Every structure is written in C-alpha cells, then in structure tokens.
Amino acid sequence: MAKALMIQGAGSNVGKSMLVAGLCRAAVHRGLTVRPFKPQNMSNNAAVTADGGEIGRAQALQARACGLASHTDMNPVLLKPETDTGAQVVVQGRRIATLRARDYAAMKPRLLAAVLESFERLKAQADLVIVEGAGSPAEINLRAGDIANMGFAEASGTPVVLVGDIDRGGVIAQLVGTRAVLAEADAARIAGIMVNKFRGDPGLFEAGMAEIVARTGWPSFGLVPWFSGAHRLPAEDAVDIGSSRGGPLKIAVPMLSRIANFDDLDPLKLEPSVSVEMVPPGRAIPGDAAVVILAGTKSTAGDLAFLRAQGWDIDIAAHLRRGGRVLGICGGYQMLGRVIRDPGGIEGPPGAVPGLGLLDLETVMHPKKRLAEVSGRHPESGTEVRGYEIHIGATEGPDRARPWLEIDGRPEGAVSADGRVAGAYLHGIFTSDAFRAAWIAGLGGTPGGIGYGAEVDATLDALAAHLEAHCDIDGLLALAR
Structure with a gap:
C-alpha cells in the first residue's frame, strides 16, 4: 500500500500543479512507482483518459510525469464552469449534473466516498501517491464539507506541505496568515512549507524564510526559483494563457x-x-x-x-x-x-x-x-x-x-x-x-522539426532536476505516510 503526501497552496495559482508534476518525475527517477491525485479540480481544460472518462489537464500531465496513461481515478471530481454561478459536475470521469455553486456545496459531503474510493485504488497500485489540493485551506468558510484540501487530508490521514507564491508578493503574509486562521487540528496536518517562483538572489530571502518558520512552527523544505521552462508544459488555468512571440x-x-x-x-x-x-x-x-x-x-x-x-x-x-x-x-x-x-x-x-x-x-x-x-x-x-x-x-x-x-x-x-x-x-x-x-x-511557414512529446518529457526531466537542486526531496518523501 502506497504512502501519500499532499501539496496544498496558500492561494490559487501558486504552482501546485507544476510542483506535483516535478515531484512525480523526481520520484520516478528514484525508482518509485508513483500516482498523481487531485480530489477536486475546477477547470475547463480537460483530458480524455485511457478508461474513457475525463479529468483535469494538469492530472494528465502529472500522469505523464509518472510514465503512465491518465485514469479517471486521478481526478475523481471535476467541475467545469458553464456560467459565473454554475458548473458541470463530473464524477469519476462521467458528467452527473450541472449545478449552481450553492447546490454543489450541499452535494460535496456525498462525493467524499467517491474521492476516497479512487484514492484507495491508486494507493493499491503504487509506492507513492502525490496529492494536489485546490485553491487554499485558508478559505475556512469552505471548510465544512471540504473534499479538496483539509477535509480530504483529515479523511485520508495524508500529511500536507503548504506552498506560497513569492512572485505575486506578500508570501510571508500568505503562509503566516494561513497558520493564523486554520483550526489547530488542520494546522497540525501541515508538516512543512515551500516557497515557489522566486527570482533573484536566494540569500536575500533567508531572513524572510526564517520569519515564516518561526511564526508558523512549520519547517521549510525549499525555496524554489522560477522555472523558466514552465511555458513548455500545458497550462490548466485560463489565467495562464499567454501569447508567444516567434516568427512571422x-x-x-x-x-x-x-x-x-x-x-x-x-x-x-x-x-x-x-x-x-x-x-x-x-x-x-x-x-x-x-x-x-x-x-x-x-x-x-x-x-x-x-x-x-x-x-x-x-x-x-x-x-x-x-x-x-x-x-x-x-x-x-x-x-x-x-x-x-x-x-x-x-x-x-x-x-x-x-x-x-x-x-x-x-x-x-x-x-x-x-x-x-x-x-x-x-x-x-x-x-x-x-x-x-x-x-x-x-x-x-x-x-x-x-x-x-x-x-x-x-x-x-x-x-x-x-x-x-x-x-x-x-x-x-x-x-x-x-x-x-x-x-x-x-x-x-517553416516547420521547426520539433517533436512535441519529446519536448514535454525533456521539460519534465528538467523540472525534476530543478526541484532536486532547490528542495529537500529526501525530506519531502520522508514525510509521506
């Protein structure tokens, strides 16, 4: 039976998906059999799985990082927004309803069984399951009935590493503020922190990291510099869509x-x-x-x-x-x-x-x-x-x-x-x-002779090497249980 580790974010778009993909590839390089998992995802960028369902695109990329075909168990609940207040609800790969946000909130507790069922199937197949949270556990107004962050961590007994995004500023407040608002039981589930998307001289943030550790009591597992190859990997969130300036x-x-x-x-x-x-x-x-x-x-x-x-x-x-x-x-x-x-x-x-x-x-x-x-x-x-x-x-x-x-x-x-x-x-x-x-x-135009699949795999390898150079991978894997 596999061990598991969960990566949660102190906010949305802190780079959780990318970190999980890199950790998956790094663990595979160490000879482990790995599965990615995201209990609940919200994205209109979906992938069709080998078993004929659909999951979030990020989990399909993470499956590739593990050297696997994607499977519906890797993302058992997928929400696909259709309006500002409603979304299509996909459970274990199949559309079951289109619901308004309030109606979905009432349904969430009933979906936990499907989430845990998929999680247990993945655990039976692997040495390690790396779990990605959604949004932030600091959204404590959503804690009741939660299946995406601390609700899942509690139900499954999975330890958590909390990630902050320094690129948008205020990372000390992100992490220390999360500690301040979490219930003590949820704070105890967090086994450590990471700071992502750093630019510049890492020595300049040593005092900042020390403040976070001192104020939260959570140890640091790494300050991750900005990964320049990120644009070569499929993005899941519409906020990440960008233009490319190439040729004529x-x-x-x-x-x-x-x-x-x-x-x-x-x-x-x-x-x-x-x-x-x-x-x-x-x-x-x-x-x-x-x-x-x-x-x-x-x-x-x-x-x-x-x-x-x-x-x-x-x-x-x-x-x-x-x-x-x-x-x-x-x-x-x-x-x-x-x-x-x-x-x-x-x-x-x-x-x-x-x-x-x-x-x-x-x-x-x-x-x-x-x-x-x-x-x-x-x-x-x-x-x-x-x-x-x-x-x-x-x-x-x-x-x-x-x-x-x-x-x-x-x-x-x-x-x-x-x-x-x-x-x-x-x-x-x-x-x-x-x-x-x-x-x-x-x-x-003039084709560039690019092998796209090979480019993605090479970028995943580079991402894994990037994390190996800047994170305590051994320490992170030791957290899993």
Whole structure:
C-alpha cells in the first residue's frame, strides 16, 4: 500500500500543479512507482483518459510525469464552469449534473466516498501517491464539507506541505496568515512549507524564510526559483494563457469567456516560425494574422454571443476578405455553421442561435457527451493525426461532404468550398508532429522539426532536476505516510 503526501497552496495559482508534476518525475527517477491525485479540480481544460472518462489537464500531465496513461481515478471530481454561478459536475470521469455553486456545496459531503474510493485504488497500485489540493485551506468558510484540501487530508490521514507564491508578493503574509486562521487540528496536518517562483538572489530571502518558520512552527523544505521552462508544459488555468512571440506566421486566437482545452495551442507556441497572439476582450483581431483559430468552449452559444459582443465576427469577416483562413476546433467548429440548436436546454434556455455562417452546417445539442481518444489522417497532407474528442452535440450539413479529417475510418469535420474555412471536433491535433509541420508549411511557414512529446518529457526531466537542486526531496518523501 502506497504512502501519500499532499501539496496544498496558500492561494490559487501558486504552482501546485507544476510542483506535483516535478515531484512525480523526481520520484520516478528514484525508482518509485508513483500516482498523481487531485480530489477536486475546477477547470475547463480537460483530458480524455485511457478508461474513457475525463479529468483535469494538469492530472494528465502529472500522469505523464509518472510514465503512465491518465485514469479517471486521478481526478475523481471535476467541475467545469458553464456560467459565473454554475458548473458541470463530473464524477469519476462521467458528467452527473450541472449545478449552481450553492447546490454543489450541499452535494460535496456525498462525493467524499467517491474521492476516497479512487484514492484507495491508486494507493493499491503504487509506492507513492502525490496529492494536489485546490485553491487554499485558508478559505475556512469552505471548510465544512471540504473534499479538496483539509477535509480530504483529515479523511485520508495524508500529511500536507503548504506552498506560497513569492512572485505575486506578500508570501510571508500568505503562509503566516494561513497558520493564523486554520483550526489547530488542520494546522497540525501541515508538516512543512515551500516557497515557489522566486527570482533573484536566494540569500536575500533567508531572513524572510526564517520569519515564516518561526511564526508558523512549520519547517521549510525549499525555496524554489522560477522555472523558466514552465511555458513548455500545458497550462490548466485560463489565467495562464499567454501569447508567444516567434516568427512571422501569425495565428490569432480570440480569448472566449469560457475557452476550453486551450492547450491545443501549446505545440504551435513552440514552433520558431509561428507567433500565437491571444486576443483579449476589447481588442480587435490583428489584420496581419494568417489564420484565426476559434478554440473550444464550455458554452458554445454563450461564447458565440460574447464573440459578437467584442465585434470579432466583423473582424473575422474582414480577415476572410483579405484572404485569411479560419480554423474552428470543437465549440469553435460549431460556431462556424449556420445555426446551433439546443432544444433540450443543455447549455441554457432551449432554442436556437445563428452561427457565423462560414460553413454550411447545423449543430444540434444533445445530453450525451462523446469522450474518446482517436486517430486518423489529414487527407490534404496525407499525414497521420491523433487526438481526442470531448463534446456534446452533433454537426451535419452539405460542407461535411468535404471532411477536414478522417478519424477511425469515418469523415470528420468540414472544409468550405474555397478551402479557407475548416473545422472539426478533434482536440490535441497539433501534438501530431508530421501534421503540424504540414499545416504550418501550407500556411507559408517553416516547420521547426520539433517533436512535441519529446519536448514535454525533456521539460519534465528538467523540472525534476530543478526541484532536486532547490528542495529537500529526501525530506519531502520522508514525510509521506
């Protein structure tokens, strides 16, 4: 039976996911069999698992760090926000409901059994389970019924290391303040601290670290410098989406309000001839873009209204008049059609909304979600592709007679008659190196010859070495029980 250690944060976005991935790879390098685990995650950036469910993208990366295929047990509760007050609830890989925040709070205690069931299955398979918390245990207003932080640590008997983020400032207050507000029983579960994202001379923070240790009574296991390779790993949080400044081939991506599975763009951001510009709300799509990509979204109709409110529909029309290209992925593909029908009110009030009308297609929403890892080919270039589907709705129409892809022997997606507008449901397609190279060359760019999977693995190895150099890994592993 495995030992376990939990990494919690003194705030959101302190780098927990990255630290867990690095610790997983470091433990694997030491010959341990390791599993990642996150009891509850909130993210629209999901991954399809080998067992046919979905989990947060960060846990899929952590599974890769362990040398494993991802599994639904690694993230048994996933919340996918659809509105400011409601989210789709996915339990052990399957959607069970869409709930408002207050209703989900009432459900949480009943989900603890599923969380512990998945945790125990992982423990039976490994020497070590490294657990990632969510948000912060300092949110003591959420402690009752908690399954993500101290509630899970208490129920499972897992020791905790608390991480602070020095890059945003106030890290002493983050950690000391957390100690001040925690109940004594929860404070006792914390076995140590780490400070993440440091820049500059570490000697300048020796007195600060000493103050934290003295005021909390928790020992330090490391001051972790900023990891410069972080941008080479898939990000999970929308707040981490950034542009990349590479070569002259510009790809513009409107930042939809419910943008999902945006790691589709990560392989393109590593290409030296490509610049990916994330276009924020209130800014026009740049006129010198070669292609506009409409990414996935958790709310197609809602984000289509958001797109129009920004005037991006007008920008896209102008872009096409200038000879540009448009690619829609999943929800972005649905937007390209003539109409989106939602008779059952899956994404909101029942009804229909007009699409952008760039492809002669119609999408009808239905409650059954398709979750599948798939492979096929891109007929235009003859290259093989791999990826995954994670969507509701079916799309049909005359332009489907010109499929963009062939997946598992069936046509997938559509292409306009002039060839400048295309779309499909397939996520992850740009991780296919030969296809990505052909697609970039078709736009007039120069492929960089990058092996994306090898780049990710090399970066995980570098992250593990980074933590080995700056953390007490032996001490951390000794905490696990």
